[in-house]
Amino acid sequence: MRASDLFLRCLEAEGVEYVFGVPGEENADLLMSMRESSVRFVPTHHEAGAAFMADVYGRLTGQPGVCLSTLGPGAANLVTGVANANMDNSPVVAITGQGATTRLHKESHQAMNVVNMFSPITKWTTSLRDETTIPEVLRKAFKLAVAEKPGATHVELPEDIAKHEVESAPIVPPEKVRRPVPDEKSIEAALDLIARAERPVLLVGQGCVRTRVSRQLQRFVETTGIYAGMTFMGKGALSDRHERSLYAVGLGSRDYVTEVFEAADLVIAVGYDMVEWPPARWNIGRTKRLLHIDFDPAEVDDAYRPTVEIVGDVAATLWAINEGLTDEHHYEDVHLHRRVRESLTEEITEAGQSAEAETGDFPMKPQRILAELRAEMDDEDILISDVGAHKMWIARHYPTYSPNTCIISNGFCSMGIAVPGGVSAALVEPERRVVALSGDGGFMMNMAELATATRLGVAPVNVVWEDNDYGLISWKQEVEFGHHFGTEFTTPDLVAVSQGLGCHARRIESADEFRPALKEAFDRRDKPSVIVVPVDYRENVKLTKRLGQLIAR
Secondary structure, eight states, X not given: OBHHHHHHHHHHHTTOOEEEEOOOGGGHHHHHHHTTSSSEEEEOSSHXXXXXXHHHHXXXXXXXXEEEEOSHHHHHHHHXXXXXXXXXXXXXXXXXXXXXXXXXXXXXXXXXXXXXXXXXXXXXXXXXXXXXXXXXXXXXXXXXXXXXXXXXXXXXXXXXXXXXXXXXXXXXXXXXXXXOOOOHHHHHHHHHHHHHOSSEEEEEOGGGOSHHHHHHHHHHHHHHOOOEEEOGGGTTSSOTTSTTXXXXXXXXXXXXXXXXXXXXXXXXXXXXXXXXXXXXXXXXXXXXXXEEEESSXXXXXXXXXXXXXXXXXXXXXXXXXXXXXXXXXXXXXXXXXXXXXXXXXXXXXHHHHHHHHOOOOXXXXXXXXXHHHHHHSOTTOEXXXXXXXXXXXXXXXXXXXXTTSEEXXXXXXXXTOHHHHHHHHHHHOTTSOEEEEEXXXXXXXXXXXXXXXXXXXXXXXXXXXXXXXXXXXXXXXXXXXXXXXXXXXXXXXXXHHHHHTTOXXXXXXXXGGHHHHHHHHHHOOSSOEEEEEEBOTHHHHHHHHHHTTOOOO
16 A cells, blocks of 8 residues: 555554644645544644644543644644644654655755654654654654643654555554552551641643543541632633532732642642643742642742642552542631632622622623633533633633633744634533633634634634733733733624624624624524624723732631
């Protein structure tokens, strides 16, 4: 068979469902091999959109999302989405075409060193130079992509290698690989540390957004009574309905939950990654004992010096700790922790009540938009947040009740993920409602992928907060400088543009139109929807000022 056929058979052996990408001359052989395959090629309108689709696919399924580009500019366009997946720990395999190996030693059309370009943004990258190595290379790419912590890998297939004849077969992946479990002494040290603490608190990161981990985490919380704050990417690991949930942590400004971490003498960091909330923000003066539980050793940081460090499967670690818990590890309700939860719950509840009572506020306040959205979304429905000011509001005002149902990019933190991510989520989870929430700036970065959604016949609902501004940057400039500059732009008629891309679209003209518009959009299963909502971002600076004064005691 041709090498491209073998390549495709390897993708089939890995269970690949979709390849998101843009066709080109140098990946044509692989595309021809895909014609009669069970692997479905999804043409996108930009390579970044393809990479973001693969990213969200990986987050939702736990299996690598696959994206494809040609050489040169196509490969360069993949970079942002691939880097985003890698820093957000989403399993992705990126495939790029390349010119023939006979011209790569010299200056030639569109040729560049793609492997070097992908090296700092992936766990592993390579270029195929021998068709007989295809089974090993692809098995390694997929194995490393899902290995904890997950991330992106990259394989380059030069066009002449793709045409070579080869006699070989895929390496079928093993059904399951067992991860290392903690040793007995580490568990004993952790149990001793927890028993000696007076004001412990859990810091729950993205590594807990797995079903087995979430189950053991809840058991730990219910047995010990220790409260838990979730990072933006850890939302839902413990349901925000749980009486020991402290909702989300990680806002740049001080919040109620900051008091809990300031007062804590032990922080139990589980599945936590420093990109989610830098330790210097919550371990000022390095006064706290730290229990590190993760798949990887702790990153070296002056403010993060674990007293006990347990490296291994997180679910297995929590299970082993749970098995060793006794009465001396149980904590009665701590007044400060309880008051912080009550304060946050009261604020979120009041926002929901205001949503029903204050029909006149327009443009709409962020709190009300999210209260009404939460009321319409079931526990298992999926919200994908783009990056912008709305991300902060979602983290704080969108309670999450199940793992992986609120997807926030907070590692690489790239704008433009929500629209293509919504397409991918709707493709993977057709029975669940999917909302992609963007600012108008992030929405316009990848809005062409609405046409992809229309072509695929999937129906994500895109909610666009419109303010004609890069709102998060304005917010930060206002806080630091007292004014903003260079952030404003003119938003086009997004309804007309969205309709031109095949969507059902409308613009909200009064606050009481929003919830009916959501209901209408959810009822339409034949095409994607776009709801443009003018937003009152004066609330941003008001929140910053109020956060600095919050006291829960």
